[in-house]
Amino acid sequence: CSAVDACESSNGGCSSKAECRRTTPGNRACVCSAGYTGDGIVCIEINPCLVNNGGCDRNAECTQIGPNQAVCNCLKGYSGDGKTCTYISLCSQNNGGCSEFAVCNDTELTERTCTCKPNYIGDGFKCRGNIFQELLRNSNTSRFYFHLEALSIRDISGPGPFTLFVPHTDVLHSDPRVQDWIAKGVMAQVLRYHMVGCANLLYKDLTAITNLTSLQGDLIHISYSQNSLVLNNKAEIILSDAVGTNGVIHVINQILVP
Numbered sequence: 001c002s003a004v005d006a007c008e009s010s011n012g013g014c015s016s017k018a019e020c021r022r023t024t025p026g027n028r029a030c031v032c033s034a035g036y037t038g039d040g041i042v043c044i045e046i047n048p049c050l051v052n053n054g055g056c057d058r059n060a061e062c063t064q065i066g067p068n069q070a071v072c073n074c075l076k077g078y079s080g081d082g083k084t085c086t087y088i089s090l091c092s093q094n095n096g097g098c099s100e101f102a103v104c105n106d107t108e109l110t111e112r113t114c115t116c117k118p119n120y121i122g123d124g125f126k127c128r129g130n131i132f133q134e135l136l137r138n139s140n141t142s143r144f145y146f147h148l149e150a151l152s153i154r155d156i157s158g159p160g161p162f163t164l165f166v167p168h169t170d171v172l173h174s175d176p177r178v179q180d181w182i183a184k185g186v187m188a189q190v191l192r193y194h195m196v197g198c199a200n201l202l203y204k205d206l207t208a209i210t211n212l213t214s215l216q217g218d219l220i221h222i223s224y225s226q227n228s229l230v231l232n233n234k235a236e237i238i239l240s241d242a243v244g245t246n247g248v249i250h251v252i253n254q255i256l257v258p
Contacts, residue, residue: 004026006026013019047068049062064191097125101128102115154251161200161247163200166251193258203229
């Protein structure tokens with residue numbers, strides 16, 4: 001007589017995912033293979049993600065890739081190996097895309113707010129200071145700023161409001177009269193003739209005005225025709241409505257002479 005091998009046929013009736021082990025003659029035990037669980041007759045693949053998120057960080061996604069095998073991937077807004085995930089602050093890089101004059105605040109995952117700092121105005125992505133500061137920041141108006149600085153003219157750094165008609169940088173650079181005015185000591189008067197106090201006048205406001213009194217004291221004549229604003233019948237406004245905290249800047253294509 002020979003012992004009956006209970007595992008010889010059809011894996012002894014065990015699951016295909018189980019090992020059939022002979023015990024005593026004619027008997028066997030079914031043991032689920034690694035990565036599976038059950039009674040051996042029925043073996044189910046173990047999903048490690050169902051327990052403790054598969055050992056992944058709570059800010060990671062656990063993905064089953066095989067029997068009792070999984071990978072961990074940090075969720076959007078976090079970085080790491082999946083076992084450990086660290087929150088990525090949007091504000092930590094390049095101020096979150098906000099203006100250099102804004103405060104960036106992380107609000108929630110992949111979200112942040114940009115708020116202009118005190119004494120600046122704007123949407124947070126673009127923030128503007130007073131018009132004296134803005135003159136320097138814009139290449140179209142920076143030469144006007146340097147002339148003000150050279151003569152220590154600070155009128156427009158006050159609370160305002162002011163309206164400025166600024167000759168384009170190229171015009172101030174190329175007009176030969178500028179050096180002559182500087183030599184004669186009248187450049188300050190010329191510069192102040194481009195400033196209007198106690199008024200924050202946008203382009204649309206200027207279309208309804210015919211005369212303005214400059215800080216220099218003389219009148220500036222304004223005419224509006226064919227969709228163009230012209231000052232003193234010569235200088236046309238070519239860029240308009242650069243708004244700062246204490247006024248507005250308009251760029252003109254010629255120098256106004258009192």
